[in-house]
Amino acid sequence: MTLTLEHYRSVAPRGTLDLLERLSEPLKGKRVLHVNSTRSGGGVAEILHRLVPLMQELGLEARWETIEGNPFFYETTKKFHNGLQGNEQVISPKMLEGFLEVNRWNREKIDLSADVLFIHDPQPIALVEGRTPESRWIWRCHIDASRPQRQVWSFLRQFVLRYDAGIVSLPKFAQRLPIPQFVVFPSIDPLSDKNRDLSHDEVIKILERLKIPMDRPILLQVSRFDRFKDPVGVIEAYKLIRRRNRCILVLAGGEATDDPEGAKVLEEVRSAAGGDPDIYILLLPPTAHLEINALQRAATLVFQKSIKEGFGLTVAEAMWKKKPVIGGFTGGITAQVIYGTTGYTVNSIEGAALRASFLLNNQDVMKKMGEDAHEYVRHRFLITRHIRDYLAISQHLLPR
Amino acid sequence: MNSSEHPFRFVDCVELAEVSGRKAWDEQELLDQIEECPLESIYFHAYSYFLRHKYLIGPYPNDFATWAAIEVRDRVLGERLGILDPYDFDDLESFRGEIIKIIDDHLSKLREVPRVSFGEPFYFIRSNIIEVPTGLEASSLADLAQMLSRVDVGVIYYHFFEARRRGRKQSDFAIWLETLNRHETAHRIAALHPYMQSLEGLRSQIVEICREANV
Numbered sequence: 143m144t145l146t147l148e149h150y151r152s153v154a155p156r157g158t159l160d161l162l163e164r165l166s167e168p169l170k171g172k173r174v175l176h177v178n179s180t181r182s183g184g185g186v187a188e189i190l191h192r193l194v195p196l197m198q199e200l201g202l203e204a205r206w207e208t209i210e211g212n213p214f215f216y217e218t219t220k221k222f223h224n225g226l227q228g229n230e231q232v233i234s235p236k237m238l239e240g241f242l243e244v245n246r247w248n249r250e251k252i253d254l255s256a257d258v259l260f261i262h263d264p265q266p267i268a269l270v271e272g273r274t275p276e277s278r279w280i281w282r283c284h285i286d287a288s289r290p291q292r293q294v295w296s297f298l299r300q301f302v303l304r305y306d307a308g309i310v311s312l313p314k315f316a317q318r319l320p321i322p323q324f325v326v327f328p329s330i331d332p333l334s335d336k337n338r339d340l341s342h343d344e345v346i347k348i349l350e351r352l353k354i355p356m357d358r359p360i361l362l363q364v365s366r367f368d369r370f371k372d373p374v375g376v377i378e379a380y381k382l383i384r385r386r387n388r389c390i391l392v393l394a395g396g397e398a399t400d401d402p403e404g405a406k407v408l409e410e411v412r413s414a415a416g417g418d419p420d421i422y423i424l425l426l427p428p429t430a431h432l433e434i435n436a437l438q439r440a441a442t443l444v445f446q447k448s449i450k451e452g453f454g455l456t457v458a459e460a461m462w463k464k465k466p467v468i469g470g471f472t473g474g475i476t477a478q479v480i481y482g483t484t485g486y487t488v489n490s491i492e493g494a495a496l497r498a499s500f501l502l503n504n505q506d507v508m509k510k511m512g513e514d515a516h517e518y519v520r521h522r523f524l525i526t527r528h529i530r531d532y533l534a535i536s537q538h539l540l541p542r
Numbered sequence: 543m544n545s546s547e548h549p550f551r552f553v554d555c556v557e558l559a560e561v562s563g564r565k566a567w568d569e570q571e572l573l574d575q576i577e578e579c580p581l582e583s584i585y586f587h588a589y590s591y592f593l594r595h596k597y598l599i600g601p602y603p604n605d606f607a608t609w610a611a612i613e614v615r616d617r618v619l620g621e622r623l624g625i626l627d628p629y630d631f632d633d634l635e636s637f638r639g640e641i642i643k644i645i646d647d648h649l650s651k652l653r654e655v656p657r658v659s660f661g662e663p664f665y666f667i668r669s670n671i672i673e674v675p676t677g678l679e680a681s682s683l684a685d686l687a688q689m690l691s692r693v694d695v696g697v698i699y700y701h702f703f704e705a706r707r708r709g710r711k712q713s714d715f716a717i718w719l720e721t722l723n724r725h726e727t728a729h730r731i732a733a734l735h736p737y738m739q740s741l742e743g744l745r746s747q748i749v750e751i752c753r754e755a756n757v
Binding site: 155156157158160161164165310313314316318322323324325471476480481482483484489514517518520521522530531534535537538 | 554556558559560561563594596597598600601612660661662663665667670672674675676677692693694695696697
């Protein structure tokens with residue numbers, strides 16, 4: 143089914159669609175181009191698949207292009223990604239030249255004629271060398287670049303300076319730059335398989351297939367098996383909770399395929415679980431959107447006990463399903479969880495156990511928190527708000 | 543009079559949050575930056591807080607108080623800043639002056655400057671408000687109530703909070719109702735405490751007042 147703006151009327155806050163229509167009026171017929179590096183996989187592609195058609199429906203001439211590169215290019219951009227996140231990388235002059243060469247080639251290949259261009263992440267950043275003065279170029283950085291490796295940032299900065307504006311997901315991800323930088327939170331699509339409404343029967347069927355019992359409260363964390371997500375800390379918290387509460391723990395993450403670090407962490411998680419039959423470790427493929435959806439809906443409460451996090455949109459996903467979230471006091475989790483209102487942010491294993499135990503024994507509080515969490519996401523983290531922000535930035539930057 | 547020759551024109555608004563590059567790790571730095579930052583930042587952290595918390599507000603009704611209480615874990619300063627009502631001040635500059643006075647007084651009683659140990663620094667953001675005319679007009683109290691119940695809640699913000707920045711002494715709703723000779727309704731709306739509730743809560747109260755007056 144092709145989703146249209148009208149489908150969002152019942153899930154977005156009152157009046158949102160009218161606002162989007164009004165906001166897009168001065169932009170009607172304007173050519174808006176999004177460029178990133180892939181059409182599948184990852185949060186950026188996921189959101190562009192829905193965002194671009196909706197922009198078109200609003201009367202903008204919106205397009206989405208992806209750049210093409212060779213394995214050497216992607217090896218380099220992977221290093222950029224890691225370097226921006228503060229991990230030390232060795233990048234040779236040959237790699238930098240290869241990166242520029244791919245960008246030059248794509249500049250020839252892609253039709254860059256547009257009024258507003260949103261260039262996503264570092265891969266296509268050097269396309270800006272082909273800009274014309276009358277177009278508006280915006281670099282949308284989805285990465286936590288708060289403490290970048292100096293070599294990587296110095297190289298990328300020369301291109302960023304040629305943009306009219308930057309967009310970051312949190313204020314702390316911004317760098318000192320002479321161009322305006324706007325803060326735009328990422329968003330979830332409430333109508334995607336990962337977030338759409340599921341019937342009780344659908345949830346039961348999926349949980350039966352995953353062999354997850356529903357006879358006791360389910361505590362859930364959805365995240366890859368990565369030390370920064372602290373899955374072992376969640377197990378330790380669960381052990382404290384279970385002393386006085388009947389419940390099970392589900393840790394759902396991606397399959398550890400070729401990531402040696404992930405496989406090692408998974409082994410640590412299994413060892414920490416120690417064969418406890420009430421701890422369920424699920425390895426799900428990246429396409430398991432309905433499974434994640436069903437698990438979040440079946441959960442009693444959800445953990446995102448990260449000790450380092452980018453934005454952590456799994457928090458908004460769980461909140462959308464009316465679940466209070468107990469999250470680590472880090473990154474975008476603090477922007478999503480209002481302490482004591484939509485969940486709790488915690489700084490320790492004991493804190494996670496304390497708050498979860500409190501909620502398990504106070505069903506009314508938990509229910510109210512879940513409802514407030516849902517409404518909070520409706521107003522702040524849906525794709526309709528994301529479109530609104532992009533329209534507002536386009537309007538702000540284009541000459542009147 | 544039940545209808546006006548001058549209809550009420552609903553305007554919505556959207557805020558763009560712009561990073562200012564300023565940040566504070568302790569309360570002295572917060573004070574220094576508040577003294578120097580552009581007024582658009584004071585506006586963002588104290589006034590338009592409500593535009594970002596349309597449905598729910600946190601335990602402290604502005605970003606300065608929230609940061610002091612939650613990130614620095616200094617509840618005393620959080621409470622002193624939290625009770626501040628920007629509506630008590632004629633303009634943003636006087637409001638800034640009061641914040642400075644409170645932080646300065648608080649710090650003068652302490653031996654050490656409280657700073658962030660486990661939390662995040664305070665990031666100063668600048669507000670850019672974009673007006674969006676809705677094309678909707680109300681010419682009677684009944685129209686006003688009916689339209690207010692269905693518009694984007696940014697409309698409530700624009701006509702209630704943003705009206706003050708445009709130099710108005712009260713909300714656009716109250717001023718317009720006066721032109722309809724609906725003095726009591728205007729007074730009831732003017733007496734609402736917008737600073738202690740979410741925009742959705744404020745919307746419900748205004749609609750309720752209009753409906754009661756229209757019975």
